[in-house]
Amino acid sequence: MEETIQQAIESLKHEIHKIDDAILKKVTTDVGEVTVIYISSLVEKLTVQSMVYIPLERHINQILQVAEYVELGDMETIKKSLNSGQTLMFFHQLTQIRTIDTYSAPTRSITNTETESTVIGPQDAFTESLETNISLVKRRIQNPMLKNEIRTVGTETNIKISIMYMDNIVNKENLENLRERIDKIDYPFFTDISELKQLIEDNPLSPFPQHYMSVRPDSVSQYLIDGRIIIFMDNSQAAVVCPTSFFEMFISIEDYYNRWSTASLLRMLRFFGFFLTIIITPMYISALTFHPEILPYELLLNLQESRSKVPFPPLIEVLFIELIIEVLREAGSRMPAKVGQTIGIVGGIVIGTAAVEAGLLSNILIVLVATSALLSFLPPIFLMSNTSRFVRYIFIISAGFFGLFGQMLAFAWLINHLQGLKSLGTPYMTPVIPRKAKDLLDSVIRFPTKYLTAKKGISRAQKK
Structure with missing residues (x-):
C-alpha cells in the first residue's frame, strides 16, 4: 500500500511539472510520514502553517477529523482539489489521502456599487469572491x-x-x-x-x-x-x-424604498423613455423625408432653415451624428475616468458646434440626438441601454426607406419579437401577455407596499 501512495504522489508530480508555485513538503508526524502538496499562489503561508503544519505536528487526531477523505485512485478529484486552493496530505503509513480547504487568495473588499447606485437603502455590493x-x-x-x-x-x-x-x-x-x-x-x-x-x-x-x-x-x-x-x-x-x-x-x-407615487413616476419615465429613445430621431427622418405635413407650419420652417446648408439627406445626417455619439461614448469609456469625462463633454460640444457651423448637421438634430442619448441611459440595467441603441438603428433605417410606414413595420416587429421571447421557458412579456392581474400592481405603476405581498406570476412559485 505504501507503494500505491507513492505512485499517487509521482502521478501528481507529473501533473504539476513546471508549475513553479506548487509546493511539496514532507512532514514527520505521530502516525508516520506525511507528504503535503499545495499551490502557494492560492494559499497564504500563515493559513497553511496554522491549518496544516502545526496540527500535523501537535494535533494529528484533530486534523484527521477535520480533513476530508479522498479515494486513492481518484486522480481527477485530487487534481481539482489542488487547483481550487486545497492542501493535499498523503499519509504514507495510513495509506490515506486527505484534503483541507486552505484557499486564501487575496480578494477585493466590499464597496459601494457604481453601476446600480441608490440614494436610499443599503450601499454594499457583490465582489468577485x-x-x-x-x-x-x-x-x-x-x-x-x-x-x-x-x-x-x-x-x-x-x-x-x-x-x-x-x-x-x-x-x-x-x-x-x-x-x-x-x-x-x-x-x-x-x-x-x-x-x-x-x-x-x-x-x-x-x-x-x-x-x-x-x-x-x-x-x-x-x-x-x-x-x-x-x-x-x-x-x-x-x-x-x-x-x-x-x-x-x-x-x-x-x-x-421610495413612496409609491415617486416610484411609479420614475418607472413610467424609464419605461416610456425606452420607446422614446428609439423613435425620436426616426421621426425626424420620416417627417423631413416623407411626411412634412405632420409637423406644425412654424416648426417645419425652423427645420428647413436649420437644414438649409446641410448637403445630406436626413437619413445620412442622422446616421452620421449617431455614429459620432457612439465613438465619443466608446472612447470615453476606454480612457481614464478624468480624461474620459473631459473628452466626452468637450468633444461633444466642439464637434457638435463645428458640425452645425460647417453645415454638416442641423442644430435641431443635435438637440434630438442628445435627448435620445440621455433617454437610453434611463433603464437601471445597462444591458437594456445597449439594446435600445441597437434597436434605434433598425428604426432609423426603416424610417429612411419607408417613412412612418417603415417605423410601424419596425414597431410591429419589435412587439412580435418581445411577445415571442421567453425567459427560462416563461413568457418574457408577463404580466401583460399572458395577463396576470395581480402582477400589474408592481409593473409600470407601483402600488403601495401593503398590496405587494403576493409572489409574481413569472416565478410560478410554490407559495403564492
Whole structure:
C-alpha cells in the first residue's frame, strides 16, 4: 500500500511539472510520514502553517477529523482539489489521502456599487469572491430553506458557480430546466457570468437580455423571496436572476424604498423613455423625408432653415451624428475616468458646434440626438441601454426607406419579437401577455407596499 501512495504522489508530480508555485513538503508526524502538496499562489503561508503544519505536528487526531477523505485512485478529484486552493496530505503509513480547504487568495473588499447606485437603502455590493457574495445574501435571508448548489463550468478552467434558491418557494420545473441547461454547456473558458447568461438564454440571437443581472445583495434577496433562481460565478461580481420579464428591466430596487407615487413616476419615465429613445430621431427622418405635413407650419420652417446648408439627406445626417455619439461614448469609456469625462463633454460640444457651423448637421438634430442619448441611459440595467441603441438603428433605417410606414413595420416587429421571447421557458412579456392581474400592481405603476405581498406570476412559485 505504501507503494500505491507513492505512485499517487509521482502521478501528481507529473501533473504539476513546471508549475513553479506548487509546493511539496514532507512532514514527520505521530502516525508516520506525511507528504503535503499545495499551490502557494492560492494559499497564504500563515493559513497553511496554522491549518496544516502545526496540527500535523501537535494535533494529528484533530486534523484527521477535520480533513476530508479522498479515494486513492481518484486522480481527477485530487487534481481539482489542488487547483481550487486545497492542501493535499498523503499519509504514507495510513495509506490515506486527505484534503483541507486552505484557499486564501487575496480578494477585493466590499464597496459601494457604481453601476446600480441608490440614494436610499443599503450601499454594499457583490465582489468577485463567490464565498463573499453568498454570505452577503445569507446575512439577509437567515432561513434554512435557502439552498445553494456549487457546480463547475468551463471545460478547461473549472470555474465554480452557485445556484441559489428558496427550496420551499422556487418552482421545481424552473430549477430542473436551469440545471439541464447548465449541464449541457460545453464552453472552455469563462471570464464573467455574462458569458454564462448568454449560453442559458432561450433565444441567444435576440438583442434583448432575457435574464436580469444585479450587483446588489438587497435586490437579489428580494428576487429569491419571490421564487426566482440566482446564479453566482467565482471571479464575477454580478448575479443572474432567472426567470425575468421585460418590465422588470425598468425596475430599480430603490423603487421599493421610495413612496409609491415617486416610484411609479420614475418607472413610467424609464419605461416610456425606452420607446422614446428609439423613435425620436426616426421621426425626424420620416417627417423631413416623407411626411412634412405632420409637423406644425412654424416648426417645419425652423427645420428647413436649420437644414438649409446641410448637403445630406436626413437619413445620412442622422446616421452620421449617431455614429459620432457612439465613438465619443466608446472612447470615453476606454480612457481614464478624468480624461474620459473631459473628452466626452468637450468633444461633444466642439464637434457638435463645428458640425452645425460647417453645415454638416442641423442644430435641431443635435438637440434630438442628445435627448435620445440621455433617454437610453434611463433603464437601471445597462444591458437594456445597449439594446435600445441597437434597436434605434433598425428604426432609423426603416424610417429612411419607408417613412412612418417603415417605423410601424419596425414597431410591429419589435412587439412580435418581445411577445415571442421567453425567459427560462416563461413568457418574457408577463404580466401583460399572458395577463396576470395581480402582477400589474408592481409593473409600470407601483402600488403601495401593503398590496405587494403576493409572489409574481413569472416565478410560478410554490407559495403564492
